[in-house]
Amino acid sequence: AQSVTQLGSHVSVSEGALVLLRCNYSSSVPPYLFWYVQYPNQGLQLLLKYTSAATLVKGINGFEAEFKKSETSFHLTKPSAHMSDAAEYFCAVSDHRDDKIIFGKGTRLHILP
């Protein structure tokens, strides 16, 4: 069965610093991977997705993620954090055998002034 593990339920970075949110996946077949963001009192919004076209994926709001098969990782990065980036971030993998999306437990990103 496919799964994702997000390392760190809470991450704090200073405004302007690099954001790095970690995600490792487990899959017996080539995975499709996603990062979603959830702001307070809102639903989830797609940041970016990996579907095997390119290993470095650029998303919205300056975020990007790199698929590394050798490390089974899909970490999310942003060069310079902004206060508006404070939110919950979910890594997800698609189980395309039955078309379900499996979410990680989430990482709460805190931005320090």
Place this chain on the structure above:
Amino acid sequence: DTEVTQTPKHLVMGMTNKKSLKCEQHMGHRAMYWYKQKAKKPPELMFVYSYEKLSINESVPSRFSPECPNSSLLNLHLHALQPEDSALYLCASSQARDSYNSPLHFGNGTRLTVT
């Protein structure tokens, strides 16, 4: 602004009440989903409709009853709920059920409190 609209935003109901949650999208998507999200947890899939037919029911108790009247609308009928059913209920849609090719678009959810 989200393209998936959910009403109401908040709902408080007693354990003997009957209520409905509504979801609407006008993106021409043919797959619609209900998720339940408890605080500080990821969303949990409840139901999936594909072309207005129920295709996935994740062993959800019968006190939750989904309905898809047409390709734009999705309802969740609630009856005899328990306090532990209190959660954020999220509706989502996608172009088709192949989630790897058509990501989910979420509404902002209905915050349900069962008293």
